[in-house]
Amino acid sequence: MFDLQLTRTTRDLLAEIKEWSIKEVRPHARAAEDLAHPPAVNEVVAKCPVRHCPLDFRYIGPAVRGREDDVEYVKSLNGGGSLLGVLAMEEMNVGDGWGWQALPGNNLGERAVRLLGDDYQVHRWADGILRGDYKITSICMTEEHCGLDLSQIRTTAVQEGDEWVLNGAKRFISHGAYADYLVVFAQTRPGSGLAGVRAFIVEPTDEGFFVDKYSEDKLGVRYYPNSTLRFDNIRLPKNRVLANNNFGEFMAILNGTRPFCAAIGLGTAKGMLEYAVDWVNQHDKPFSPRRRQAFDEQVEIMTAALDRVRRMLMRSAWKHDQDEADPMLAHKAKAYALPILEDVSFRSMQLMGPAAWSTEHLMEKWYRDAKFNDIVEGTGNMHRIFVAREEFGN
Ligand SMILES: Cc1cc2nc3c(=O)[nH]c(=O)nc-3n(C[C@H](O)[C@H](O)[C@H](O)COP(=O)(O)OP(=O)(O)OC[C@H]3O[C@@H](n4cnc5c(N)ncnc54)[C@H](O)[C@@H]3O)c2cc1C
Structure with a gap:
């Protein structure tokens, strides 16, 4: 239960x-x-x-x-x-x-290596993180023209004897410029859509690996780079292609982590609300009783909203722990939690008034950071479309 x-x-x-x-x-x-x-x-x-x-x-x-x-x-x-x-x-x-x-x-x-790799790959690359052999890793799905829809990717991998030859480019890759290794999704049979997509481990020392742009100049989460990467005839030994090519398993990587995206947003929104409440409590002497009452009502509504999101995420995560992971709960967490969290971030700013807009406080920074969670790992729009298809069957 x-x-x-x-x-x-x-x-x-x-x-x-x-x-x-x-x-x-x-x-x-x-x-x-x-x-x-x-x-x-x-x-x-x-x-x-x-x-x-x-x-x-x-x-x-x-x-x-x-x-x-x-x-x-x-x-x-x-x-x-x-x-x-x-x-x-x-x-x-x-x-x-x-x-x-x-x-x-x-x-x-x-995560990709753990879910898609064979015993050797998991031992070397995924467990390597626990041993301290590797620290930062990246996953490379998104290209200039597409992200979530892997069937459209143009990066290719062609088998030549015992090697795979990788060509293409990826954009928006978190930590890509300095990752210890990257898991790159590539098309092995052009024209065959998802059925031909496989995942490859690329190390930055591989000949033909280029960082074309260290980072996007971006609105928020500026504390790590989103890089543009190029793979120019990289020759990979056969132990670099992840063993599993099942698309459902590919997606399990994201279904498992989507509630975490919402949890990041939840923490950011809670931090903003608590910061604003502390600030108001330190500055509320000149407030009229009416303003104070309105303030308390807002805080109550927002606290309840955060609690609703938390329950949604806990349910989705709990199902995962019972080995009953439900992709629809993950879609719902991403689809419905983020608009609530955006709303709480927006209103927390209002509690502080113009002070929240000043760089004297971190509120304006967190407000910029908050939007990222709605975009990454599939936009909220797309998840609402998936949920609607499931509910209404079209
Ligand atoms: C900070 C940040 C970090 C990121 N890190 C990574 C990373 O490490 N690795 C990586 O691979 N990617 C990364 N990305 C990219 C990100 O995961 C994708 O861009 C995101 O999932 C959106 O997917 P998309 O590009 O396919 O969106 P798009 O396809 O551009 O979709 C945009 C909008 O178009 C509409 N739309 C698209 N397709 C349809 C359709 N079929 N039907 C109806 N409407 C549609 C929807 O409204 C959707 O919201 C990162 C992005 C950001 C902002």
């Missing part, structure tokens, strides 16, 4: 993660955005209560620093996998988003 009650140890761990995000991550938020790379990153990461990005908890366990082998402690955490992961992700984003992005396993390359 789906139970919303969290154990004491779970709540304590989540509180520690939130404190880390506010006390250690937030002070570097502006510098991280200005430099497209946070300073003091290693010291901040070393203080995080968990050693690994929560995206992967469902495969590797909660990775609580210093408690990895404490079986009783791990058992006392709710879920321990995806459910704990989305809750941890929410708290990690309350202070600012760059912190979780700096943790090992922060991106989807490792």
Whole structure:
């Protein structure tokens, strides 16, 4: 039975993660955005209560620093996998988003290898993250003309003897310019759509790998780069093509992580609301009783909205932990949570008035960051179309 009650140890761990995000991550938020790379990153990461990005908890366990082998402690955490992961992700984003992005396993390359790789590939590349052999990985789906619809990609891989020859380009790739390895989706049988798409591991030292543009100049989440990459006749040994070519499994990578996108948005919106409430409480002396009452009503409505989103995400993650992952719940989380979170971000700005617009506070930055979650991993529009097709059958 789906139970919303969290154990004491779970709540304590989540509180520690939130404190880390506010006390250690937030002070570097502006510098991280200005430099497209946070300073003091290693010291901040070393203080995080968990050693690994929560995206992967469902495969590797909660990775609580210093408690990895404490079986009783791990058992006392709710879920321990995806459910704990989305809750941890929410708290990690309350202070600012760059912190979780700096943790090992922060991106989807490792996830792709874990889901699509054979034993050797998982041991070398996915488990390599746990051993410290690799840290930052990227997944490369999006091209200049298409993203979500992999059947349209133009990057090709042609088999020549024991090797694959990769040609093409990708855009908007998170961390692509300095990833330790990248999982690149390519067409192996042009004209055959999804049936010909396979995923390949590319290392930055492979001859023919080029970073054409370090980063997009972008609205928000400027603390890491989105790169444009080129693959020019890269010759890959056969152990670099991921074993599984099942499209459903490809999509499972994203179905599993979409609720996490919403959890990032949830943490950002909660951080904004709490920041605005603190600010108002420190500056409310001149407020009329009417303004104060209106303020309290707004906060109540927004808190309830955040709680609604949290329940939606917990349900989706819980199903995942029961091995009953429901792609429709993942689509719904992405489709319906983000508009609520955008609304909360927008209204939290209003609570502070013009102060929220000033770079003196981080509110304007978080407002710019918030939109990203609605675009990445398939836009909200597309997920609403998928949900409508499922509900109405057309
Ligand atoms: C910050 C950031 C980080 C990213 N990181 C990565 C990364 O690491 N790796 C990667 O591969 N990609 C990455 N992306 C790209 C991103 O995942 C995709 O751009 C996103 O999923 C949108 O998909 P798309 O490009 O296919 O959208 P588009 O196809 O351009 O869709 C845009 C809009 O067109 C409409 N539309 C499109 N198709 C249809 C249709 N069939 N029917 C009706 N309407 C339609 C919808 O309204 C949709 O919202 C990143 C993007 C951002 C902004």
